[in-house]
Structures are given as C-alpha cells and as structure tokens.
Amino acid sequence: MRVIKKHDERKNEILDAAERLFHVKGYEKCTVNDILEEVAIAKGTFYYYFKSKKEVMEAVVSRYTDVVAERANKILKNDKISTEEKLVCIFRAMKINDQIDSDVLNEMHKAENAQLHQKILNQMVTTMAPILVQVVEEGVERKIWSCKYPLQYMQIFLSAALTLTDEGIFKLDKEEQGMLMTALISLIEKMLEVPENSFNQLFIQKWEKT
Numbered sequence: 001m002r003v004i005k006k007h008d009e010r011k012n013e014i015l016d017a018a019e020r021l022f023h024v025k026g027y028e029k030c031t032v033n034d035i036l037e038e039v040a041i042a043k044g045t046f047y048y049y050f051k052s053k054k055e056v057m058e059a060v061v062s063r064y065t066d067v068v069a070e071r072a073n074k075i076l077k078n079d080k081i082s083t084e085e086k087l088v089c090i091f092r093a094m095k096i097n098d099q100i101d102s103d104v105l106n107e108m109h110k111a112e113n114a115q116l117h118q119k120i121l122n123q124m125v126t127t128m129a130p131i132l133v134q135v136v137e138e139g140v141e142r143k144i145w146s147c148k149y150p151l152q153y154m155q156i157f158l159s160a161a162l163t164l165t166d167e168g169i170f171k172l173d174k175e176e177q178g179m180l181m182t183a184l185i186s187l188i189e190k191m192l193e194v195p196e197n198s199f200n201q202l203f204i205q206k207w208e209k210t
Contacts, residue, residue: 011049013039015063018056027057027115061119065127068094072131083139087188088202090135094128094162121162129154136192145192153191160184 017038021030032053036046050056071093075086132154139145147153161184164170165177172180185203189196 010041010045014041014046014049015056015059018053019060019063022057022060027053057115057119058123061123064120065123068124069127069131072128076131076134083135083142083144084199084202087132087135087139088199090128090132091161091203094124094158121159121166124162125155125158129158132158139192145194147192157184157188157191160187 014035018030018035021034021038025034030053032043032046035053035056036043039046050059072090075081075089075093078086081089129151133150136145136147136150136154140147140150164180164184181203182200185199186196189198
C-alpha cells in the first residue's frame with residue numbers, strides 16, 4: 001500500500017536526504033537519482049516539490065539562514081536592550097557554527113562542497129543586511145551614530161566578517177583571531193562614525209557570553 005504523506009513532511013524528507021548526501025558525496029557529485037533512492041520516491045514526486053537539484057540546495061541553505069534570521073528578528077524587537085547591544089547580539093547570532101555541528105562544517109569546507117558553502121555565505125549576507133540596516137537606522141534616529149550608506153556598509157561588513165572568520169577558509173591562531181576581531185570592531189566604528197573603542201568592550205562581552 002502506497003504511503004501518502006503531508007506536503008511539508010514529504011518536502012522535509014527530501015531536504016533531509018539531500019542535505020545528508022550533499023555532505024557525504026559533495027554537492028557536485030550528488031545526483032537527483034541519489035536523492036530519489038535515499039527517500040525511496042519516484043522522479044515525478046521529486047519534481048512536484050523541486051524543479052532541480054539547485055533548487056534543493058537553495059532550500060537546504062535557507063534552513064540555516066532562516067534560523068539565524070529568526071534569532072536576529074527577535075533581538076531586533078527586544079526593547080529591553082540598547083540599540084548598541086542589538087547590533088552586537090545580531091552579529092553574534094550569525095556565527096554559523098552554532099547552527100551546524102562540527103562534522104557537517106568539516107564536510108561543507110571540502111572542495112566538492114564549495115558551491116554549497118558559497119551559497120550559504122551569499123544568502124546570509126542577502127538575508128541579514130536588511131535586518132542590520134533596521135538597527136543602524138534606529139541608531140541614526142536616536143542620534144547614537146551616523147551612517148551614510150547603511151545597506152552598502154552592512155553588506156561590505158558582513159561579506160568581510162563572515163569570510164574572514166570562517167575557519168574553513170582562513171586558519172587563524174588565537175592571536176590572529178583577536179587581531180581580526182579588533183580590526184572588524186574598528187571597521188564598524190568607522191562605518192557608524194563613532195569614537196574609537198566605542199564598541200570594543202561590548203563586542204567582547206557579548207561575543208564571549210552568548
């Protein structure tokens with residue numbers, strides 16, 4: 001007897017299987033047929049939910065970014081913390097290793113998964129920049145700081161920070177990590193036109209605590 005499952009349940013099964021296979025075989029080597037065999041479904045069922053393997057990859061990536069975006073939006077709406085704390089906490093919420101276990105991260109950083117990894121970083125910037133812009137604009141409105149190009153500055157900062165702090169791309173020792181963090185804090189201070197060391201202590205406290 002054929003088992004009929006609800007739409008979201010079947011779709012999530014396909015995504016779960018695809019995610020496993022992407023990490024084991026690599027995105028490029030994994031085929032739609034591999035996914036079909038893993039879930040035990042017909043090709044027509046697969047194409048009912050997804051147009052292509054690329055679309056599946058984008059849905060897998062969205063799982064990571066959706067978790068981060070949900071965290072960030074909660075912080076954004078939290079009236080019990082200052083605007084400065086919101087900014088720092090949202091940056092902290094984007095640490096992708098909090099969303100993905102170490103084994104998966106190691107697989108993602110393999111050469112065969114470069115496209116998947118790149119897509120995650122790309123979508124993280126695309127998703128998070130508008131959220132950060134809201135915090136920046138809140139700070140501008142409250143005259144906490146100034147910012148000439150909120151969206152562009154946040155895109156630049158995110159692209160740099162997410163790439164340079166990615167352990168799969170740059171292998172930094174503890175001292176180098178500290179120097180990079182200091183430089184990134186200095187960069188955001190310049191972007192927001194606040195005095196030097198305005199965020200330094202707050203970044204350190206929140207980064208280590210949360």
